[in-house]
Amino acid sequence: MTVTDFDFICQILKQRSGLVLGNDKAYLLESRLLPVARKYRLASFEDLVRLIRSKGDEAVIKDVVEAMTTNESFFFRDTKPFDQFKQIVLPTLMAARPNKQIRIWSAACSSGQEAYSLAMILSEMSAQLAGWKIEILGTDLSTEILDRAKEGIYSQFEAQRGLPVTLLVKYFTQTGDRWQINQKIRSMVQYREFNLLNDPRSLGRFDVVFIRNVLIYFDQPTKTRILGSIARRLVPDGVLMLGGAESVFGLSDAFVGQAGLKGVYGHAKGAKPVPPSRPSLPLTAAS
Numbered sequence: 310m311t312v313t314d315f316d317f318i319c320q321i322l323k324q325r326s327g328l329v330l331g332n333d334k335a336y337l338l339e340s341r342l343l344p345v346a347r348k349y350r351l352a353s354f355e356d357l358v359r360l361i362r363s364k365g366d367e368a369v370i371k372d373v374v375e376a377m378t379t380n381e382s383f384f385f386r387d388t389k390p391f392d393q394f395k396q397i398v399l400p401t402l403m404a405a406r407p408n409k410q411i412r413i414w415s416a417a418c419s420s421g422q423e424a425y426s427l428a429m430i431l432s433e434m435s436a437q438l439a440g441w442k443i444e445i446l447g448t449d450l451s452t453e454i455l456d457r458a459k460e461g462i463y464s465q466f467e468a469q470r471g472l473p474v475t476l477l478v479k480y481f482t483q484t485g486d487r488w489q490i491n492q493k494i495r496s497m498v499q500y501r502e503f504n505l506l507n508d509p510r511s512l513g514r515f516d517v518v519f520i521r522n523v524l525i526y527f528d529q530p531t532k533t534r535i536l537g538s539i540a541r542r543l544v545p546d547g548v549l550m551l552g553g554a555e556s557v558f559g560l561s562d563a564f565v566g567q568a569g570l571k572g573v574y575g576h577a578k579g580a581k582p583v584p585p586s587r588p589s590l591p592l593t594a595a596s
């Protein structure tokens with residue numbers, strides 16, 4: 310692979326998805342893009358680059374971008390954010406929403422495990438949530454991964470990963486060696502293709518935004534830009550949930566950390582949040 314070809318593809322990836330690849334990732338580029346080359350009946354990575362340079366075909370470019378994204382996800386990933394959502398974020402919002410409506414955005418949702426984990430939490434709380442309208446929107450750049458999310462079919466490995474067996478038995482049906490999440494849970498989540506580099510205004514406003522394990526792939530200006538867009542979509546007392554390796558520190562002053570809650574942020578200009586029912590984990594700004 311020539312440096313020019315590597316740089317050419319890296320430039321496309323950065324422009325189209327925000328993904329930044331280090332110079333040591335040439336092997337990754339080649340191994341992930343060889344199947345794309347084969348799909349277009351090309352013999353090599355070099356031929357694929359030549360095709361893109363000569364024709365600039367959007368479908369090929371989309372395949373290249375999607376092949377380079379990392380789609381790893383699992384149910385109740387990192388556990389704690391979901392406990393915090395259930396025990397603190399949701400009760401706080403419920404106390405502050407006389408209209409009984411809450412909108413949740415699972416941004417960069419991959420194959421849907423995050424959105425469905427939230428849907429299962431809500432389903433388990435159905436008695437408390439009677440009369441509430443809670444929307445969950447899952448978005449991702451990749452059409453292919455969204456098709457998987459909509460189907461809600463997971464391998465044995467995926468179904469076991471992070472999912473308590475009681476929920477697996479209650480909400481999934483086994484077909485062969487795969488498990489499909491039931492229609493009721495699937496119907497609680499809407500999916501839509503959305504690139505985080507674009508303006509999210511058309512998605513509406515949200516009370517909670519989960520954007521986890523995706524900002525890590527972007528450079529600092531891109532992270533800042535995306536966090537700024539999200540801040541404008543989050544209602545004043547809304548909550549932002551980031552992944553374990555992510556933070557707003559040095560990137561955005563639109564958010565403030567919540568004391569004792571790692572990865573949970575409130576709007577810096579937000580209305581004072583309603584104190585949660587659990588005084589040990591107050592949803593207040595960290596000092």
Ligand SMILES: C[S@@+](CC[C@H](N)C(=O)[O-])C[C@H]1O[C@@H](n2cnc3c(N)ncnc32)[C@H](O)[C@@H]1O
Binds near residue numbers: 382383416417451552
């Ligand atoms: C590692 S997965 C994270 C999935 C889930 N949020 C989680 O934490 O388990 C990252 C996802 O981000 C998506 N992605 C990458 N760049 C994106 C962009 N610019 N816009 C929207 N989604 C993007 C990928 O397609 C992939 O599905």
